[in-house]
Ligand SMILES: Cc1cc2nc3c(=O)[nH]c(=O)nc-3n(C[C@H](O)[C@H](O)[C@H](O)COP(=O)(O)O)c2cc1C
């Protein structure tokens with residue numbers, strides 16, 4: 163399974179837009195993608211870039227992501243949970259489509275310009291694979307990378323697993339930067355699992371089949387054989403200014419000093435595809451936010467036995483606001499669920515807890531629960547002085563703290579029926595086709 167087979171599947175389902183007219187990677191493609199979310203777009207004629215075509219919006223809806231995994235969108239949370247705890251091993255091979263051809267510089271790749279004041283063109287959904295120098299274990303994570311020149315990148319590396327490996331390697335770390343990926347790879351790369359777990363094995367679990375991987379030619383890293391391109395590079399001790407760049411909340415992130423990547427080799431498939439992702443739009447929300455939902459689910463499940471669903475809302479930038487539905491067993495379960503959810507995803511700023519009958523993906527149903535199931539003097543918890551998200555502009559600039567809020571929108575125990583909208587007789591199965 164690779165990006166190409168996914169595009170075929172989208173074509174069969176009429177979810178693929180092919181654009182043959184010339185289009186510029188400077189703002190035009192980003193604008194087109196912003197207006198066509200929910201379908202995948204394939205741009206075949208890129209102004210100034212004869213070699214690559216461009217694909218975007220590959221995971222721009224939960225339905226597309228579910229289609230890529232052959233599952234029901236409703237089951238995504240549980241599929242992710244299962245994959246995270248049952249990784250599948252990889253199959254190492256010695257021949258790879260991605261090694262079919264080579265290019266000599268980044269200038270041959272139509273890397274998009276997104277927002278006007280961004281530092282420059284940015285790789286926004288490439289995954290970086292690296293190996294721990296001591297244990298040999300691999301890690302894969304998505305990081306934005308700005309182009310400094312045709313052989314040099316600078317990446318935003320929040321101090322987590324890749325950064326830990328870079329430090330353990332005395333800041334000389336070989337990496338593979340892969341792009342043009344099946345959505346399952348992007349999803350797994352955005353998962354925050356424990357150090358030492360290889361996110362490629364989670365990809366394999368999501369796809370329910372081993373993934374063929376090959377050793378890099380100049381870097382000792384295993385990467386998928388059928389990605390569209392791979393940049394073999396070295397993370398160096400040098401740092402360079404990174405940013406400004408529009409991050410998930412649609413605001414310019416500040417400029418920081420970040421590690422410089424020096425490129426060794428670039429390989430790609432014949433007729434390579436560059437994969438685009440527009441920051442702060444739906445695909446970014448889905449890929450960055452969804453992998454946090456299993457973490458919240460597990461935290462809440464620790465305190466309330468039956469958790470029905472978890473959803474980081476679109477309106478909360480898929481990062482700051484969350485709704486959790488539970489089966490309430492005891493008075494106070496709603497409050498405990500609030501406390502657990504806030505600790506399950508430390509960036510969370512507001513959580514609403516509802517009963518199991520509410521479809522939490524529907525903001526109207528959530529607001530109706532707020533309207534009828536909340537007593538505002540009793541059901542709101544506010545915690546001041548907790549660590550806030552670096553993406554939240556309301557965080558105290560000195561202490562980095564913020565207030566967090568939870569709303570218990572569960573009905574009083576045993577009274578749920580009194581709080582449900584009454585249906586028309588036969589409403590769920592009523593078939594109007596007889597009359598039309
Ligand atoms: C589209 C997208 C862009 C991202 N950009 C960055 C980034 O620039 N820097 C970063 O540190 N994390 C970024 N992330 C989040 C990480 O990929 C994610 O937290 C991942 O779990 C980190 O991997 P790790 O747990 O192995 O450290 C991004 C995620 C997505 C989906």
Ligand SMILES: [Mn+2]
Nearest residue numbers: 301302323355
């Ligand atoms: Mn990791």
